[in-house]
Amino acid sequence: MEQNVGSRVPTIVDVDLGNRSYPIYIGSGLLDQPHLLQRHVHGKRVLVVTNTTVAPLYLDKVVSALTDGNSSVSVESVILPDGEKYKNMETLMKVFDKAIESRFDRRATFVALGGGVIGDMCGFAAAAFLRGVNFIQIPTTVMAQVDSSVGGKTGINHALGKNLIGAFYQPQCVLVDTDTLNTLPDRELASGIAEVVKYGLIRDAEFFEWQEKNMNALLARDPNALAYAIKRSCENKAEVVSLDEKESGLRATLNLGHTFGHAIEAGFGYGRWFHGEAVAAGTVMAVDMSHRLGWIDESIVKRVYNILQAANLPIAPPELMTVEMFKSYMAVDKKVADGLLRLILLKGPLGNCVFTGDYDRKALDETLHAFCKS
């Protein structure tokens, strides 16, 4: 673990994407360092997109960080209702309305201040407003800090499926002030840990082992443990995204458990479970299926159950979910190609996975029936 993790000097993880490369700043107290943000603001006008929960906590702080010592910049804000169920076109239009009423132009910068929902919506708004303006991510949840704010996937949900409308659109920078986690509810903290576990399972066995040893420290919000988990997660994500920005293949592996998870989110009702909760249950299902296919040892299955339980995450879908509901929502997943559903499944020793449509359909059926009452 690096010495400066958790200190006021930011750890920097670079996302290497040629002329769309950008830094992720990670550390404590970073919102008190205006120069970090200001160097990435082009033009004179900023729109902060946030929600009713985060605005009272951090909006003033962010406005100060954007304007301190820099009187030529003016900041507007739009405060959206909080929650996955508002991640839709109707809410997105409020961002466009505000930007247009305020006469923002192409030199504007949009700032996403909040969790994954805010980051995805603000990013898509930035991609589409005047066909593209700059944006900056200030993620305030573990979920957003370790996963959704990095890599440029933006978008909104459709009633029939998750994240079906959106854009690949990279930010100018991601600023992770770990102090913002002090106000995060326990259930949301756990939700983010589901994605941390994912990185271990798909490509980083050593990180998974670290998590097994440090789960209590993470749940107790030990600053060093959290900062390390965020940094290591961002490094993993940055590496994958640099190799496959538009998800031709490798990047899809970041979606371990997400095809099952997205079906849960859409079927159970957006927002009833947090994204990471649905992903946790989905990960258990993907791991179960991998084992049924004979691709992993039972010991891995057990370790996955154990670590997710230790993180207070669900290890089965909600009872309401049926086999038919899973099949119906999984059919509109973005990883379907020419009608064939491709899945991320574990294969081989811990830390290895495949993205494939070449699996026995019987195993999928068995997994669905094992986890659903009907």
Place this chain on the structure above:
Amino acid sequence: MEQNVGSRVPTIVDVDLGNRSYPIYIGSGLLDQPHLLQRHVHGKRVLVVTNTTVAPLYLDKVVSALTDGNSSVSVESVILPDGEKYKNMETLMKVFDKAIESRFDRRATFVALGGGVIGDMCGFAAAAFLRGVNFIQIPTTVMAQVDSSVGGKTGINHALGKNLIGAFYQPQCVLVDTDTLNTLPDRELASGIAEVVKYGLIRDAEFFEWQEKNMNALLARDPNALAYAIKRSCENKAEVVSLDEKESGLRATLNLGHTFGHAIEAGFGYGRWFHGEAVAAGTVMAVDMSHRLGWIDESIVKRVYNILQAANLPIAPPELMTVEMFKSYMAVDKKVADGLLRLILLKGPLGNCVFTGDYDRKALDETLHAFCKS
């Protein structure tokens, strides 16, 4: 003029954009040559986006062109209401609804069959659906064939301004079957000619002179004259777009008259005038202003009036437009940068223009007052 223009062998204009390059096929009877379209369809599923006017005329023909001798491809269609006033988010959602209900995946191809409104909406839908699927443009109006289908500008209107939400997103190919113009109403034909005139004014004096001599042939729908005007327009557009895809500067010159024109479209009510009619009046205003600035000779002003009148296009905005309306809508134009409105103005001999925010505000005021009663 090339020998094969107007014949069944397509003229091909290439849009050179590195790995996003694509051909524009121009000619008569091209929808009877299935191989032209089919070579650009990836995957097995196609969604044709069209409108209530064009569908009865050409939808069956396009479905045949997509499927003849190629039974593995299946085609769905979505038929939108016709007109600029439907170029909004509500209508766009119908395209997403259809694609998702039909369980289209990332290997889908969207086909825009219609005029500029359909092309812009289908293109934006293709850009955003699952964060991007392939699309093909089959423009059926002069406006779309000479301008809007080429270059990847896609988007929708907002109540407060034209084309404020969208994406730069290039098609796989543009197929211009000039036979589709046989069913185009005279007023729409003239509307498209406004953009043809534009290319002459901003960069191609020789083409402008050709238009002065051949306007009657164009209005009489002489196939060779139309095919030549389309080809020459596409060549001009392809050249500009290749040099400046994302509109850092040069590409903005294609918007001669459009800042005034967009204000007319939004202020007068989307669809009451065709886009080209608003652009024609806007071009007259831009030319008037250029002359007030002392940047062009009066002879050019006269020639612009003459050619637009010969094309039966408006040479002044609707009476309803006031100076204040122009100012208000022009303030949200995409060419505003840090509060400064940049305009495309003619400067020098015929065929030369500038894109600049460096002009005397008095000239703009005088032009607005000269063309508005209040």
